[in-house]
Amino acid sequence: ETGVTQSPTHLIKTRGQQVTLRCSSQSGHNTVSWYQQALGQGPQFIFQYYREEENGRGNFPPRFSGLQFPNYSSELNVNALELDDSALYLCASSHTGVNEQFFGPGTRLTVL
Amino acid sequence: GIQVEQSPPDLILQEGANSTLRCNFSDSVNNLQWFHQNPWGQLINLFYIPSGTKQNGRLSATTVATERYSLLYISSSQTTDSGVYFCAVGGKLIFGQGTELSVKP
Numbered sequence: 001e002t003g004v005t006q007s008p009t010h011l012i013k014t015r016g017q018q019v020t021l022r023c024s025s026q027s028g029h030n031t032v033s034w035y036q037q038a039l040g041q042g043p044q045f046i047f048q049y050y051r052e053e054e055n056g057r058g059n060f061p062p063r064f065s066g067l068q069f070p071n072y073s074s075e076l077n078v079n080a081l082e083l084d085d086s087a088l089y090l091c092a093s094s095h096t097g098v099n100e101q102f103f104g105p106g107t108r109l110t111v112l
Numbered sequence: 113g114i115q116v117e118q119s120p121p122d123l124i125l126q127e128g129a130n131s132t133l134r135c136n137f138s139d140s141v142n143n144l145q146w147f148h149q150n151p152w153g154q155l156i157n158l159f160y161i162p163s164g165t166k167q168n169g170r171l172s173a174t175t176v177a178t179e180r181y182s183l184l185y186i187s188s189s190q191t192t193d194s195g196v197y198f199c200a201v202g203g204k205l206i207f208g209q210g211t212e213l214s215v216k217p
Contacts, residue, residue: 033204037153042116042198042207056204088153092205099143099162099203103155 002027004093004104012110013081021076021107023091031055031096032074034066037088037106049074050096078109086111114139118199118208125189125215133184133211135199143203144175146184149196149210158184158197189215 005024013019025032031050035043045058049068063079072093078085088108092101115138125131135144146158159166159173161182166173170189175182186193196210 035205042200042209043155043205045204045206048204058204090153090155092155100145100157100160101205102157103147106153108153 004091004102006089006091006104006107008107009105010108010110012112014112015081015083017081017111018077018079019081019109021078021089021091021109023074023076023093023104025072025074025091025093026102029093029095029102030072031094032068032072033092033094033101034074034076035090035092036060037090038084039087043090046076081111083111085109114141114202114206116199116201116206116208118197118211120211121209123211123213125213127189127191127215127217129189129215130185130187131189131213133186133197133199133213135182135184135208137180137182137199137201140177140180141201143205144182144199144201145205146173146182147198147200148193149198151195155198186213189213191215191217 033048034046037043047057048055052068067075088106090106091104094101117136147155163177172185200207
């Protein structure tokens with residue numbers, strides 16, 4: 001059984017640029033959720049995707065957007081990067097009807 | 113929205129000691145998970161425990177859903193138990209601020 005994978009592991013961008021982060025869900029899972037974890041804080045829910053549709057969104061601006069593909073993998077896109085976007089971005093997968101979520105290793109984004 | 117509070121925020125133990133971490137939540141939930149975040153940032157699933165008691169080796173957890181709290185017990189702690197422990201609730205997980213555990217040899 002393949003676990004959740006994320007790419008890249010680290011990324012450095014400058015303010016105003018755009019970034020795309022990728023996540024492959026655990027085999028058998030059809031739901032993907034994204035979280036942002038700032039230094040010293042608990043993860044914050046960004047949004048969740050199920051059947052290629054957004055299925056809930058946290059308190060994040062529209063420049064945070066996502067996609068889910070037919071194979072259940074997902075992308076997180078952030079436009080017009082700001083310094084405060086520097087964080088660890090975590091992807092989690094789960095199966096509909098089973099609430100337990102499993103996390104990938106994360107992508108550490110630094111915005112300069 | 114639901115509030116999740118964890119206590120204590122920090123905990124320092126000698127190897128071999130036992131500890132109890134607490135998670136309080138402000139509303140009824142149908143999902144509660146405990147995680148250990150390793151130094152590289154990965155969240156490791158410890159327990160999925162919306163109610164009841166579970167045990168896995170030296171770790172056990174109890175959730176009393178009617179009283180809106182959960183406890184994580186660590187017995188005979190080891191240095192490898194060090195890290196941050198998070199409680200999270202809900203279908204779109206709401207995390208507490210974590211308990212940072214340091215186990216000294």
